[in-house]
Amino acid sequence: MEKLLILANNTGGLYNFRKELIQELVKKYEVYVALPDGRFRFLLEREGCRFIDTPVNRRGSNPVTDLKLFWTYKNIIRDIHPAVVLTYTIKPNIYGGIASRLSHTPYLVNVTGLGTAVENAGILQNITLSLYKTALKKANCVFFQNSENKEFFIKNKVVADNVKSIPGSGVNLNHFAFMPYPSSGTTEFVFISRIMKEKGIDQYLEAASYIKDKYPATVFHVCGFCEEAYESKLQELQDNGTIVFHGLVSDIREVIKQTHCTIHPSYYPEGLSNVLLESSACGRAIITTNRAGCREVVEDGVNGYVVEQKNAQDLIDKIEKFLSLDYEEKRQMGILGREKVEKEFDRNIVVNAYMEEIYRIP
Numbered sequence: 001m002e003k004l005l006i007l008a009n010n011t012g013g014l015y016n017f018r019k020e021l022i023q024e025l026v027k028k029y030e031v032y033v034a035l036p037d038g039r040f041r042f043l044l045e046r047e048g049c050r051f052i053d054t055p056v057n058r059r060g061s062n063p064v065t066d067l068k069l070f071w072t073y074k075n076i077i078r079d080i081h082p083a084v085v086l087t088y089t090i091k092p093n094i095y096g097g098i099a100s101r102l103s104h105t106p107y108l109v110n111v112t113g114l115g116t117a118v119e120n121a122g123i124l125q126n127i128t129l130s131l132y133k134t135a136l137k138k139a140n141c142v143f144f145q146n147s148e149n150k151e152f153f154i155k156n157k158v159v160a161d162n163v164k165s166i167p168g169s170g171v172n173l174n175h176f177a178f179m180p181y182p183s184s185g186t187t188e189f190v191f192i193s194r195i196m197k198e199k200g201i202d203q204y205l206e207a208a209s210y211i212k213d214k215y216p217a218t219v220f221h222v223c224g225f226c227e228e229a230y231e232s233k234l235q236e237l238q239d240n241g242t243i244v245f246h247g248l249v250s251d252i253r254e255v256i257k258q259t260h261c262t263i264h265p266s267y268y269p270e271g272l273s274n275v276l277l278e279s280s281a282c283g284r285a286i287i288t289t290n291r292a293g294c295r296e297v298v299e300d301g302v303n304g305y306v307v308e309q310k311n312a313q314d315l316i317d318k319i320e321k322f323l324s325l326d327y328e329e330k331r332q333m334g335i336l337g338r339e340k341v342e343k344e345f346d347r348n349i350v351v352n353a354y355m356e357e358i359y360r361i362p
Contacts, residue, residue: 004029005082007073007092008047009056011038013089015047015243016170017274021351022047029083035077035092052076056091066095073099084108084140084361086354090115090128098136106361107313108354109136110143112169113271113293114152116198133158141357145169145271148292165356168272168296176281178338179257181331187323188259190221192252192275193266195230200265200289205237206312207263209321212242218323221259223249256282260330263324264288267309272296277345285330287318297345305335 004025008014014022014035026048033044034052040215041051042339054072057065073096077085087096093109100107118128124301132153136142142159144150145168153159182188189208193199201222208220223246237243249255256262264280266289276286276297277311286304288294305318322330 001029002083003026003080004031005077005085006031006033006088007054007085007096008033008035008088010094011035011040011044015040015043018088019047020172020347021354022049024086024351024355032080032082040325043236066091068101070095074103075322077103077105081261084358086110088112090118094128094131094135096302098131099140101135101138106140108141108143108357109139110145111149111153111271113270114149116269119269129156129158136162137273146292146296149271164353166350166353167345168277168350169274169275171274171281171341171345172347173342174316175362176278177255178281178283179253181283181334182258182260183327186217186219186299187215187261188219188264189223189261189319190223190255191263192223192255192257192279193264195222195226195234196268197229198266198268200310203231203265203312203315204263204308205233205243207315207319209237209242210316210317215256215323219244221246223247223252251280253268253282256284259284261287261304262283263319264294264308265315266294267291269293278339280341281341283334283338285333286337287315287322297340299340303333303340
């Protein structure tokens with residue numbers, strides 16, 4: 001059986017968003033995954049993957065560390081000799097891409113978002129784009145999760161004609177099944193994300209404080225891994241009843257089930273928001289920012305609302321607009337959101353796109 005290698009930076013992301021692809025791949029390949037050890041490792045191994053513990057400093061920019069990662073990937077490819085390599089996220093894309101290119105191994109790259117190094121103009125952007133250009137030149141296919149990212153790479157001559165658009169990571173419509181709309185007397189909102197500034201947590205908390213005071217029959221949930229900078233603030237708001245903080249939730253469906261609307265005020269340069277896809281699939285309205293990676297999932301006034309980035313007042317206005325709807329109007333927003341993801345964001349679309357490109361490899 002031929003071997004296939006996947007390079008990524010996080011076990012949770014690989015399992016939660018690529019599991020269906022992996023299930024298809026293990027039927028035809030001996031699948032190796034190289035990424036940092038994590039709590040989803042055993043689930044990846046249960047699916048049939050062979051795990052290679054590979055440290056990846058997701059945020060660091062130390063050239064020595066990055067050079068070590070490149071050599072690690074080069075050695076893994078040399079030892080395994082895979083028929084094809086799949087890469088996800090910036091560092092695996094760049095250093096795994098260069099290693100694959102130098103070893104003359106076919107490879108498919110997934111641009112899961114620009115990241116701050118590419119989004120913000122400056123020396124770091126120039127360096128990263130130059131590295132990306134080197135890495136992607138011989139890629140068999142470069143997948144983009146939103147059209148804005150694709151156009152940015154084409155405009156900057158990072159890629160040419162070896163590109164394909166996919167609907168983010170897609171969403172498993174069976175796992176995130178449509179849920180009955182909660183009929184409680186309160187209206188409940190939820191923020192689901194790694195709790196960091198760029199995900200819009202400040203705007204969400206400001207809006208929650210204002211709305212909770214003005215409309216007592218509201219509940220604001222916060223779910224996600226908390227960065228240290230926000231621990232004391234979240235604890236204070238939990239103590240005074242402004243929010244309900246759940247921390248990292250193993251099955252987010254249990255929280256979505258009791259809420260009426262998901263708020264995702266992100267201005268982080270992501271590919272396409274899985275939070276929005278999953279919430280919409282469950283039949284919940286969404287409020288999110290007017291930026292690539294978010295706006296694709298919402299039709300303003302149909303299945304949710306669009307807000308300006310970093311604008312807490314606009315977020316407050318849209319929450320009040322949602323609160324002014326009657327129960328049936330809110331429920332209908334959720335139904336239309338489910339219909340949208342069924343048509344446009346089924347994960348099978350992504351799996352099929354990958355298999356199609358893999359079959360094209362000589």
